Amino acid sequence: MSNKVISIEYELREKGKDEILDSNMGQAPLSFVSGKGQIIPGLEDKLVQMEAGEEAVVTVPAAEAYGEYNPEAIQVLPIEQFAGIDLKEGMTLYGQSEDGQSVQVTVKSFNDKEVTIDFNHPLAGKDLEFKVNVLASREATPEEVITGQVGGSEGCGCGTGCEC
Numbered sequence: 001m002s003n004k005v006i007s008i009e010y011e012l013r014e015k016g017k018d019e020i021l022d023s024n025m026g027q028a029p030l031s032f033v034s035g036k037g038q039i040i041p042g043l044e045d046k047l048v049q050m051e052a053g054e055e056a057v058v059t060v061p062a063a064e065a066y067g068e069y070n071p072e073a074i075q076v077l078p079i080e081q082f083a084g085i086d087l088k089e090g091m092t093l094y095g096q097s098e099d100g101q102s103v104q105v106t107v108k109s110f111n112d113k114e115v116t117i118d119f120n121h122p123l124a125g126k127d128l129e130f131k132v133n134v135l136a137s138r139e140a141t142p143e144e145v146i147t148g149q150v151g152g153s154e155g156c157g158c159g160t161g162c163e164c
Helices: 041-047 142-147
Strands: 004-014 020-023 030-033 055-060 074-078 092-096 102-110 114-118 128-139
Touching: 041 055, 041 128
Parallel strands: none
Antiparallel strands: 004 020, 004 030, 004 128, 055 128, 074 114, 092 102, 102 114
């Protein structure tokens, strides 16, 4: 179902692990317009079937989250392209692709001549588990459908009508 505004609280873990990778529990809710590709497909598919007040643990396979890990997304570049950056293994860098899109890469390793970077999302290849609480679910307004932005220019956008 497209064009619903859904607001959630969530905790994210890798399936089978205890460490919380991300959470907004006790903070501002995550609100989005369904059908706009704003959250991972496997989670959205479940959330559009839920009502406000429902809680669930949703398992999302890697293919429906950040995709499978692609070993071809590793690239070795000359260290000169990283001038002025204090490189550390595991650090995240942001840049632009040849077509002007924003890209996020992880520094896998480096030496005095070259830097190995990984274009895979850090959660690529991982099955994810979301503990979710649907706080609100409603039809999007015509403006929200067009813009994909929750709440338009007024309010906090959480979809509850509050002034967070």
